Each structure stands twice: as C-alpha cells, then as structure tokens.
Amino acid sequence: MSECDSVEKSTESNSSARESQSEHDGVPQRARLPLNRKRQGKSTSLYGKNPDSKLGPKAALSQGATLLVQDPSAQKLQWCKTPLTALVIRKPGDFNINQPYKRAIELLVERHLRVFVEEGTVDSLCLPEHCKPKLTFFNSEKDTLTDKIDFIVTLGGDGTLIHASSLFQGSVPPILAFNLGSLGFLTPFDVESMPEAIDKALAGEVGLTLRSRLKCVISTKDYSDQLHDIKSLENGFFRKSDSQASYSVVNEVVIDRGPHPYLCHIDLYVDRRYVTSVQGDGIIISTPTGSTAYAAAAGASMMHPSVPAILIVPVCAHSLSFRPIVLPAGVEIMIKVAADARNTAWAAFDGRNRTELKHGDSLRIITSIYPLPSLSKLGQLEDWFSSLADCLHWNVRKPQKALHKSEMSETSSSAVSLSSLTMDEASLSP
Structure with a gap:
C-alpha cells in the first residue's frame, strides 16, 4: 500500500482524526x-540522522524536546x-x-x-x-x-x-x-x-x-483580561464580535501614532512579561517573510522565510539604543497603549484593516499554526x-578594478622597502 x-x-475511516x-x-x-522523510536522502537534523539528546554525562533534554532542524x-x-x-x-x-x-x-x-x-x-x-x-x-x-x-x-x-x-x-x-x-x-x-x-x-x-x-487578536478593554489562550482561537473557537477582531498576516503588523502629532507610546510584553515601552513613530512585528519588506526599510536584518522567528523592529525610535531584535517563533507578544500616553495608537495588518488601539485595548500576536x-x-x-x-x-556594486602589472610591481617594491626599514630598526635597537 x-x-x-x-x-x-x-x-476516510476516522473523520475526527482527519480534522x-x-x-x-x-x-x-x-x-x-x-x-516519509527518509526518501529525501538528506538528513533533516542539525546533529545527524539520530541526534543524541544527552547533554554531557548526567544531563539530557526534557521529554518532548528535539534537536531536529528542518x-x-x-x-x-x-x-x-x-x-x-x-x-x-x-x-x-x-x-x-x-x-x-x-x-x-x-x-x-x-x-x-x-x-x-x-x-x-x-x-x-x-x-x-x-x-x-x-x-x-x-x-x-x-x-x-x-x-x-x-x-x-x-x-x-x-x-x-x-x-x-x-x-x-x-x-x-x-x-x-x-x-x-x-x-x-x-x-x-x-x-x-x-x-x-x-x-x-x-x-x-x-x-x-x-x-x-502571524495570528493577531485585538481585544477591547473589557475583554482583554478574559482572553487567556489565543492559540485556541485558531482551532475554530473564534467568532468576530464588537469586543474582538482577528487577522492572519504574511508580512507584518505595524503599530504607529496614526494622525496624532505626539510620539507613539506603547508598552511591549513578551509571554505576559513587561519588556519595555516604545516611544517613537511606531513598531513593526514582522514574520521572516516580512523581513524583506517594511522591516528591512526600518533597519532589520533580512531573514530566510524558513527561519522560525518573530522580528520586533522600532520605527524611528526616540532612543538610539533601541535596535531591532529577533525572538523565537513560539512566544506571544502583546501590545498595549501606555497608561500615560498622550494619544491612542493605530494598527495595520499587512497594510490593511487599519484599527485604532485605545487605552486598555490589547493586541496579542503569535505565530500561526x-x-x-x-x-x-x-x-x-x-x-x-x-x-x-x-x-x-x-x-x-561596481567591482573593484584589478591592478596593472606596473602597479603591482610598485606595490611589491613598497612592501619590500617597508620590510627592510623594519629590519634596520630592529638591528639598531639595544
């Protein structure tokens, strides 16, 4: 067979298993x-066909962890x-x-x-x-x-x-x-x-x-704290309502100050942990595919689309030390308008569905399954x-021109003269 x-x-025999x-x-x-990966002929593991999960003589990866790399x-x-x-x-x-x-x-x-x-x-x-x-x-x-x-x-x-x-x-x-x-x-x-x-x-x-x-879920202030696991929304439990909206994006989510004259002031959380406040024109949350789009223009590194990662890229940050960073694909990112922000923020999903983020609203982002x-x-x-x-x-760029033979001989002579000078100085030293 x-x-x-x-x-x-x-x-055909088990529809529930199929779903x-x-x-x-x-x-x-x-x-x-x-x-059947064996047919591919090339190992799909960074550490060989049968990677060893041991870490030294007395340690090992926990059950369920893997060293396989696609x-x-x-x-x-x-x-x-x-x-x-x-x-x-x-x-x-x-x-x-x-x-x-x-x-x-x-x-x-x-x-x-x-x-x-x-x-x-x-x-x-x-x-x-x-x-x-x-x-x-x-x-x-x-x-x-x-x-x-x-x-x-x-x-x-x-x-x-x-x-x-x-x-x-x-x-x-x-x-x-x-x-x-x-x-x-x-x-x-x-x-x-x-x-x-x-x-x-x-x-x-x-x-x-x-x-x-990226799976992106916007929740209003009243519903924001009630949403504990946005991963369940991808399994068919999500229904768009006045308190929630969900989008899947290929390139990036952009959060900016919109039509307001003041800095965009938002709080950034990673896996529910407060990380930093963003003050500037905005921030980009990008996929590796999107790293060659708006994120690249904002100074991010360009990543191959198969790299499992999420990029966080500031847009004209009001701090010279705020550089783009790359996070593992499995984290959850949450964006909130800072409590003392002078204005609201606006979010766009692949350049579409522009939505206002008000005080108390949350935007939560994970890598989609x-x-x-x-x-x-x-x-x-x-x-x-x-x-x-x-x-x-x-x-x-234009390639550098090669040296002509006369230039090469002059360069060689200069190198010899410098070498001789070095030797003479060495002989004079006590």
Missing part, C-alpha cells in the same frame, strides 16, 4: 508534506488526493493581466478542475463555452472558501499573494504565484511557463516554502537569493 493510500484510508490532523498540519487535506530541501508538495478545485486570483485594474487570467482558467478547466473566481473579474473575458459551466463565482466580502479550495493560482505581485492569503484565516492551500506585478519578491514563476508550472504543481513535482504567518505554502520555482534558497538580487539588488 502506498503512503498516500494509507493516509487516505485512515482519513485534528488538519489543524496541526496547517495544510489542506488534499495537499500534505511528504510523510532541511529546506526536504519540504516538497505531495498530493494525497487528486485536486478537484482551484482558485484563481488576479491583480485588479490591470488590463495586461486579462490574457494570462483567461489562459490560467482555460488550463485549469482542461485539467478537469472546477475554477473559483471573484465576481466581476471575467466579464470582459471571451471565455470558451466549455469553460463557463466549470466556473464558480464568489464574493470575498461575504463568502468563505474554507475547505472548498485545493489549489491556488495568483496573477500579480506580492500584494495579490497577500490578498489570497487573507481569504484563508485557517488552513491555506498550496499557492502557485506568477509574477505580473511591480516587484514580485514572493512570486517566482514567469507567466510564459504557465502550462509547465501548473502541470508540475498538480503532479507534485515542485518544492515548497512554508511561510509563517497555519503557514502560507508557497510553491518554489528552483528551490527555497535559490528563489530567495534570486529575489534578493533581482528585486532588491542586494550587494550590487
């Missing part, structure tokens, strides 16, 4: 990471069921995307997938008649796509990818992102290779980058370094 067959049999597994994996049921090349897409539905998201207002958008729909229909599209996005397209019965329209403001989509194709830039992510506050299907935007740091695929890219993705012959997202599975064109490291070079021109 194959690996996928065994997974399929298990999920529980889906919550922990953070990947839809039809798409999973390969379950090997980026081990993350591959695997379909355990044939994908049946696809979502196609396009950049709005760009006429040049009409033709690639039409082509993507046709290719997916030809591969026997039902295609979900946003209302009003295909009105100007001359789609073949055989495609129209295979289309399902949805309204992103009203409809939920949870458990309805197996595969996502985006046509645009980084903003289009982030919009697609926002449609799935829980588990996110694999995303194939084509670069038709302005920058395209997160969209590695060229539209010219669309048929081949779609075929490889549906065959599971592509790599995968699991981009961590539902990452964004972005398909890789060449590989995790190759795609990332290509984006650094092509989009940000990382470390681009």
Whole structure:
C-alpha cells in the first residue's frame, strides 16, 4: 500500500482524526508534506540522522524536546488526493493581466478542475463555452472558501499573494504565484511557463516554502483580561464580535501614532512579561517573510522565510539604543497603549484593516499554526537569493578594478622597502 493510500484510508475511516490532523498540519487535506522523510536522502537534523539528546554525562533534554532542524530541501508538495478545485486570483485594474487570467482558467478547466473566481473579474473575458459551466463565482466580502479550495493560482505581485492569503484565516492551500506585478519578491514563476508550472504543481513535482504567518487578536478593554489562550482561537473557537477582531498576516503588523502629532507610546510584553515601552513613530512585528519588506526599510536584518522567528523592529525610535531584535517563533507578544500616553495608537495588518488601539485595548500576536505554502520555482534558497538580487539588488556594486602589472610591481617594491626599514630598526635597537 502506498503512503498516500494509507493516509487516505485512515482519513476516510476516522473523520475526527482527519480534522485534528488538519489543524496541526496547517495544510489542506488534499495537499500534505511528504510523510516519509527518509526518501529525501538528506538528513533533516542539525546533529545527524539520530541526534543524541544527552547533554554531557548526567544531563539530557526534557521529554518532548528535539534537536531536529528542518532541511529546506526536504519540504516538497505531495498530493494525497487528486485536486478537484482551484482558485484563481488576479491583480485588479490591470488590463495586461486579462490574457494570462483567461489562459490560467482555460488550463485549469482542461485539467478537469472546477475554477473559483471573484465576481466581476471575467466579464470582459471571451471565455470558451466549455469553460463557463466549470466556473464558480464568489464574493470575498461575504463568502468563505474554507475547505472548498485545493489549489491556488495568483496573477500579480506580492500584494495579490497577500490578498489570497487573507481569504484563508485557517488552513491555506498550496499557492502557485506568477509574477505580473511591480516587484514580485514572493512570486517566482514567469507567466510564459504557465502550462509547465501548473502541470508540475498538480503532479507534485515542485518544492515548497512554508511561510509563517502571524495570528493577531485585538481585544477591547473589557475583554482583554478574559482572553487567556489565543492559540485556541485558531482551532475554530473564534467568532468576530464588537469586543474582538482577528487577522492572519504574511508580512507584518505595524503599530504607529496614526494622525496624532505626539510620539507613539506603547508598552511591549513578551509571554505576559513587561519588556519595555516604545516611544517613537511606531513598531513593526514582522514574520521572516516580512523581513524583506517594511522591516528591512526600518533597519532589520533580512531573514530566510524558513527561519522560525518573530522580528520586533522600532520605527524611528526616540532612543538610539533601541535596535531591532529577533525572538523565537513560539512566544506571544502583546501590545498595549501606555497608561500615560498622550494619544491612542493605530494598527495595520499587512497594510490593511487599519484599527485604532485605545487605552486598555490589547493586541496579542503569535505565530500561526497555519503557514502560507508557497510553491518554489528552483528551490527555497535559490528563489530567495534570486529575489534578493533581482528585486532588491542586494550587494550590487561596481567591482573593484584589478591592478596593472606596473602597479603591482610598485606595490611589491613598497612592501619590500617597508620590510627592510623594519629590519634596520630592529638591528639598531639595544
């Protein structure tokens, strides 16, 4: 029995186990990471295939702790069921995307997938008649796509990818992102290779980058102290209300002073422990994916998206010693407006859903258990370094000119003369 067959049999016989597994994996049921790591050929551990948990002769890691470190090349897409539905998201207002958008729909229909599209996005397209019965329209403001989509194709830039992510506050299907935007740091695929890219993705012959997202929960003053475990909100217990709001972000959460003329004055807590007060234009709480966006402009280090971390980056802090820091991904961060702050603060989530934080309100942030599975064109490291070079021109400068032979001989003579001078001084010393 194959690996996928065994997974399929298990999920069909026990639906509750299937739901529980889906919550922990953070990947839809039809798409999973390969379950058998031994097939990858390369060790996924920092300390070898069988890491020793002993620490010296008389100490060891506590039960449940691990030394395993994920090997980026081990993350591959695997379909355990044939994908049946696809979502196609396009950049709005760009006429040049009409033709690639039409082509993507046709290719997916030809591969026997039902295609979900946003209302009003295909009105100007001359789609073949055989495609129209295979289309399902949805309204992103009203409809939920949870458990309805197996595969996502985006046509645009980084903003289009982030919009697609926002449609799935829980588990996110694999995303194939084509670069038709302005920058395209997160969209590695060229539209010219669309048929081949779609075929490889549906065959599971592509790599995968699991981009961590942040789960952000805003609670009003009356409800803030009643929320003890925001991790439970990701398991289906959260309901948006007047006292709470929740968002999942790919890049960053930005807390700033908004329209007020005074400094932003907020208190920062890590795992319920007060750490410091932030005084300045604001603060950025970023994912590793977001480290190459606003956080990089504010002076943070650029991190590979597979690094499990959360970045805290001040924006024009009123203190020269307040530098960006990196925390483990497992911590919980809480932001509150300081009691003696002159004004409120404002929060934005991936540049959207701008919300006012009043005195007594809290913003709590953790790493979501539902990452964004972005398909890789060449590989995790190759795609990332290509984006650094092509989009940000990382470390681009004119090369230093080589010395001519005459200059090299003069330099050599100078070195000899200096050596002789040193020897003469040594001989004169008592």
